Amino acid sequence: MKSQRTEDKIPRLSAKEALVLALLLKTPAAGKFGLQMVSESDGQLSRGTIYVTLSRMEAKGYVESRPEERDRVASGIPRRLYRVTGYGQKVFHLWEMAKELAQLHAAGVVEVAP
Amino acid sequence: VTGDDARRRDNLLKKVRTIRNQAVHLHNETNPQLKVVEIDYRQNAPDRRPVWQRVGKLVRSSQRTTTLQILSLLELLARSNKRGRIRRAPGSLLGTISEFLFSKKTLEEIVNPTIADLQMEYCEALAARRPYKAAWVRVRGYWSFAKAIGLYGIVKAAYELWRKVST
Numbered sequence: 001m002k003s004q005r006t007e008d009k010i011p012r013l014s015a016k017e018a019l020v021l022a023l024l025l026k027t028p029a030a031g032k033f034g035l036q037m038v039s040e041s042d043g044q045l046s047r048g049t050i051y052v053t054l055s056r057m058e059a060k061g062y063v064e065s066r067p068e069e070r071d072r073v074a075s076g077i078p079r080r081l082y083r084v085t086g087y088g089q090k091v092f093h094l095w096e097m098a099k100e101l102a103q104l105h106a107a108g109v110v111e112v113a114p
Numbered sequence: 115v116t117g118d119d120a121r122r123r124d125n126l127l128k129k130v131r132t133i134r135n136q137a138v139h140l141h142n143e144t145n146p147q148l149k150v151v152e153i154d155y156r157q158n159a160p161d162r163r164p165v166w167q168r169v170g171k172l173v174r175s176s177q178r179t180t181t182l183q184i185l186s187l188l189e190l191l192a193r194s195n196k197r198g199r200i201r202r203a204p205g206s207l208l209g210t211i212s213e214f215l216f217s218k219k220t221l222e223e224i225v226n227p228t229i230a231d232l233q234m235e236y237c238e239a240l241a242a243r244r245p246y247k248a249a250w251v252r253v254r255g256y257w258s259f260a261k262a263i264g265l266y267g268i269v270k271a272a273y274e275l276w277r278k279v280s281t
Contacts, residue, residue, distance in 0.1 A: 034231065047228070047254070047255075047262075048261025052224060052269055076233050077229055077230040
């Protein structure tokens with residue numbers, strides 16, 4: 001329902017959200033932990049903001065999460081594993097196309113009608 | 115503590131001090147037996163009674179208590195107090211406080227993953243025998259937590275406002 005409502009509007013994607021989606025799309029089936037994404041982002045994502053970003057993206061329907069599967073004997077708080085949704089993939093591809101178009105427009109290769 | 119107890123404790127502490135001095139003297143002479151006794155005592159489970167009670171019982175109960183055993187016991191207790199102490203994992207107090215302050219959703223999506231990362235990195239650093247890195251991870255983890263919570267509040271307020279305006 002949440003994603004349906006979001007689909008009715010124009011999807012918005014910040015640079016940080018696009019980076020998260022790009023990292024998640026490297027292993028779409030397996031998913032990634034928050035800390036994994038931070039270490040793979042080369043300092044573009046920080047530990048303090050990653051879960052806020054992921055929470056917002058989950059609310060928008062771009063990603064889904066679940067607690068990691070662990071042994072019964074394992075102690076401590078379980079981490080959350082994040083995966084990109086089908087809607088998230090579509091939005092990311094559209095965002096890439098829009099970005100490419102904007103670059104071509106800036107270079108004067110194409111003209112965009114107002 | 116009654117007067118008799120206090121006197122008994124003073125006597126005992128005096129005895130322990132004397133024995134300790136003798137033991138230190140022996141230790142200085144590098145007595146090879148010292149290490150053997152130490153190893154035997156290390157294998158025993160640590161006793162959590164106060165030092166004076168434990169040593170007192172040992173002195174009272176056994177005529178054969180040796181200087182070296184007392185020294186080993188004192189060392190073992192000192193070591194167990196300093197290094198073998200059971201501590202709570204870093205962030206567990208933050209988690210307990212957060213349970214009162216935040217909603218279930220915030221706990222699941224923001225607080226718990228941040229604390230889980232802190233605990234995992236902390237344990238990894240300790241397992242690699244890098245206590246200074248572990249201390250740094252702890253500080254950084256607390257900072258991340260503060261950042262995440264502060265930021266989350268602002269972002270949530272902004273998101274709610276945007277939703278209200280757009281509908």
